[in-house]
Amino acid sequence: MPALVIHDWPLPYEERLAARPSAAIDLVVIHCTELPDMTLAREFGERIHYEGSRTGNSGHYYIDTDGAVSRFVGDLRVANHTYSYNPRSIGIELVNLGRYPHWGDSRHQEFSVPYTPEQIASLRALLGRLRHDHANLRWIAGHEDLDRRLEPAKDDPSILLRRRQDPGPLFPWDEVVPESGLERLKPEP
Template identity: 30%
Template structure:
């Protein structure tokens, strides 16, 4: 009897292997759902196109959803938007960590920077390349309903460790297109007039405001290298003419406005597209 039972069990297992796959009814869809993608992260490659493509598509260490070539300007999708790409690394924004799991990455072919005796020199972006990046950002945001304040640079989510897309990236162009929020100029001018005649806030104040913006920043009140890195990253985006990481009146004015309700404006042109 035991042998018969064993044979019967094997027969059942073999039959299960040939049973058609599980049928799933997809006729009902929940109204409570959204894209898993919350963030859009912009990078530069610090390499030419051929090397960038090799690194991102073939070497097997890092990847990105998109690669935007500079000459000729072309867009390459390397990872489907539904899948995870390894472009963010160790990262954090507003307390959310490991942003690979919740973001789409765009790598822009650009040599990055050159260190010279006169200081670090960043490479510009061709206008035609930026035109394509703007349209790509617009389409991705629409597909995943990404909030404008969650379109970020790699430096924002990893200050000090990363500098991209660098001070030459035209964030103001994206703001004018309604894709990212921007500090209201009138409010910045008013706050600058205030800070110009008042003692500069202490380092702890700068750290507190930068943390409110979303950066991971030390909170010990000392102007150490990590704090300078975060200040410099903030300046790269909103005041790229001086990115030394020094606390100053203009940076304080910008921080005041960025963290104030109503201080950040999104251009209405976003609704026109």
């Protein structure tokens, strides 16, 4: 397997994100961008969502469909990627359509695009690097495992949908978890 190359591409507000020690990191959260490409993922990551801190929502790492890895936020900064789990976790986003552009439409909730072999190979290499760099890293979870909040569907508000369903049913957990040396974290609902 070729050496993992990480392209540093810090978000403009990275320095405004809270700092943390490596010892605080015990969890990796796997996400799906639910966007068509890295360009839109970057655009979304640069948007300011929190006026007080002038920061936005972003994972730490992004893995494109060709396996290229970009770091938007350094490990020792708290990125805003998973409600209630940010201070202890590293977020890894895999570029994938997910439910794009119908996230909130109850008629379009299927994930239909598989993750590429290149993405999974890069993810496995990145997980190995993170385990080496952070001694307390023990857990891995999907965004869907941790954020179980519901919201009304845009097409029919009487239907409640899970806000987060990524990385979704096409993510190869059985291929990734056993090799990672991490345990799957699935909190009680």
